Amino acid sequence: MSFAAKSRPTEPGAYNQPAPRGRSTRVRRQRVRAAWLFLTPMLIVLALVAGWPLLRTFWFSVTDATLNSMEGANFIGFENYLIHDAGGWYGLLADPEWWNAVWNTLYFTGVSVGLESVLGIIVALVLNAEFRGRTLVRAAILIPWAIPTIVSAKIWAWMLNDQFGILNHLFMTLGLIDAPLAWTADASLSMWAVIMVDVWKATPFVALLVLAALQMLPSDCYEAAKVDGISPLKVFFRVTLPLIMPALLVAIIFRALDALRVFDVIYVLTSNSSSTMTMSVYARQQLVEFQDVGYGSAASTLLFLIIALVSIAYLYLGRRQLGGDT
Amino acid sequence: MSIRLLKAVLMKIGFWALVALLVCYAVFPFYYAVITSLKPSSALFQIDYWINHVDLSNYAAVLSQSSFVQSIWNSILVAFCVVGISLTLGLTAAYALGRVRFRGRGAVLMIVLGVSMFPQVAVLSGLFEVIRTLNLYNTPWGLVLSYTIFTLPFTVWILTTFMRQLPGELEEAAIMDGATPWVTLVHVFMPLMWPAMATTGLLAFIAAWNEFLFALTFTLTDSQRTVPVGIALISGGSQYELPWGMIMAASVIVTVPLVVLVIIFQRRIVSGLTAGAVKG
Incomplete structure (x- = not known):
């Protein structure tokens, strides 16, 4: 059933559709009308849960809305973002906490996506080799991906427990550390604890995408390299890596989009600690805990804009893959 | 040698x-x-x-908490409803996007792809308002509605990919017989789409089962929570004496069904993930 993996190149020409020739325009018009009718429910739902709420968030970000009076919000311009008042700058863009959250998010994204890519490639190369029990190993590798983020955060919180955690015990037995580390409480370690959990959970996703690409590679260039006696490492960097690059890039962008909006791992593992606070955690804290919908919406809007920039870059790169008649 | x-x-x-x-x-x-x-x-x-x-005392302790048992039922209800709605809306949309050539198709695909990239927190305040206006706050239905924001885009995307691969002759014959698009979809395509629907349904189920941010924000009382929130909020006497045994028992209970699903359907899940991502 792996037809999906082989389905990548969908040229517009390969489009499976009844040829229009010899058919009256009435049927065609009926089909187009039906198409829009079929699309309408989905578009209505998306407008209700995505389009309209997003516009409202934009609107709230320029008001003084609070959680209890969202309807009666007053327009206050860009005061939530930046305001010069009584000799000082205030607002989101002048808030060191916000910039700390931005930096944390970027740091988290960069490090965890980087590690996931490297590890993901290694896992994919292993799974691409022919060996007994490969299906079983693949299933085992998939397990972290299926475990709910909250559960994996809790399991790791327990394993990273400063007094009774197995990781401290293991590291001390191996002689890597002298004293137990407070992984989630220590400000200099907690970001690494979060990254550790995210890498554990997300590597399978990267590995699967890379594996799908590996399995589509032509085998003849490998045979040629083998005959020529080129070292496997060289083959990997000169042949394999460039060929799987498109799939790897897709995986990286998907992971980066996920990492930029990360919330649940951090909320469960380190709650609102400022050393791991990301943009999503910051925005939710303002919105829900401080009930400052206006200010929180401003933070959400900025996060949205950052992610939109990344997405647009991706859509621009992947435009040709959309196929069909744009 | x-x-x-x-x-x-x-x-x-x-x-x-x-x-x-x-x-x-x-x-x-x-x-x-x-x-x-x-x-x-x-x-x-x-x-x-x-x-x-x-x-088994940890399991007994967790399962004797009525709020935890209730949260399992809530999660099951929410996940199945989300899967049902996503597949129904996704299938009709995929037929339109995958089989009919019309102006604006590219734009609709772009919108769907764009929504799949939304950061959840960006719609949090707006969606909170929508849910409160519809009187769905602190109910599973509010969660069902809000979860479609992430399940619907990839359902549409993957089903469209699969729909495009089906041979055109099938449909041609149906059209020759004068079948309406609806009949064509239900009687010609749906039987062929079951594998793809199983794949996307599984992915949607897992996504809905695991969701945390909306569940945390749009529910208030213990009886309306889903399991991720239930587990995150299990607490002991103080912050420093969490009942780890119970937390782990609860974690195992909610994860075992997923692990079993993954092991049984791993080929399907892999093909779904790669189809969704390689194409999107």
Whole structure:
């Protein structure tokens, strides 16, 4: 059933559709009308849960809305973002906490996506080799991906427990550390604890995408390299890596989009600690805990804009893959 | 020759060591959760690498909490409704996007792809307002509605990809017979789409089962929560004495169904993930 993996190149020409020739325009018009009718429910739902709420968030970000009076919000311009008042700058863009959250998010994204890519490639190369029990190993590798983020955060919180955690015990037995580390409480370690959990959970996703690409590679260039006696490492960097690059890039962008909006791992593992606070955690804290919908919406809007920039870059790169008649 | 043989053997050992290491890395945390959940509270703080105790008191404690049991039912209800709605809306949309050529198709695909990239927190305040206006705050239905924001885009995307691959002759015959698009969809395409629908349904189920941010924000009382929130909020006497045995038991209970699903349907899940991502 792996037809999906082989389905990548969908040229517009390969489009499976009844040829229009010899058919009256009435049927065609009926089909187009039906198409829009079929699309309408989905578009209505998306407008209700995505389009309209997003516009409202934009609107709230320029008001003084609070959680209890969202309807009666007053327009206050860009005061939530930046305001010069009584000799000082205030607002989101002048808030060191916000910039700390931005930096944390970027740091988290960069490090965890980087590690996931490297590890993901290694896992994919292993799974691409022919060996007994490969299906079983693949299933085992998939397990972290299926475990709910909250559960994996809790399991790791327990394993990273400063007094009774197995990781401290293991590291001390191996002689890597002298004293137990407070992984989630220590400000200099907690970001690494979060990254550790995210890498554990997300590597399978990267590995699967890379594996799908590996399995589509032509085998003849490998045979040629083998005959020529080129070292496997060289083959990997000169042949394999460039060929799987498109799939790897897709995986990286998907992971980066996920990492930029990360919330649940951090909320469960380190709650609102400022050393791991990301943009999503910051925005939710303002919105829900401080009930400052206006200010929180401003933070959400900025996060949205950052992610939109990344997405647009991706859509621009992947435009040709959309196929069909744009 | 013997050096070459030695090298081959060493390579083989190295390879299997790597496989073993990766499997340990992937499986150990969950395995450790299982060990912990089976310990009596007296043995909780001694570190074991093997199963030395089989004590079900943690499971009994968790399952005797009516709010946890209720949260399991809520999660099941929400996940199944989300899957049903996503597949129904996704299938009709996929027919339109995958089989009919019309102006604006590219734009609709772009919108769908764009929504799949939304950060959830960006719609949090707006969606909160929508849910409160519709009187769905603190109900599972509010969650069902809000979860479509992430399940619908990838359902539409993957089903469209699959729909495009079906041969055109099928539909041609149906059109010749004067079948309406609806009849064509239900009687010609749906029987062929079951594998793809199973795949996307599984992915939607897992996504809905695991969601946390909306569930945390749009529910208030214990009786309306879903399991991720329930587990995140299990607490002991103070922040420093969390009932780890119970937390691990609850974690195992909500994860085992997913792990079983993944092991049974791993081929489907893999094909769905790669179809969704390679195309999108």
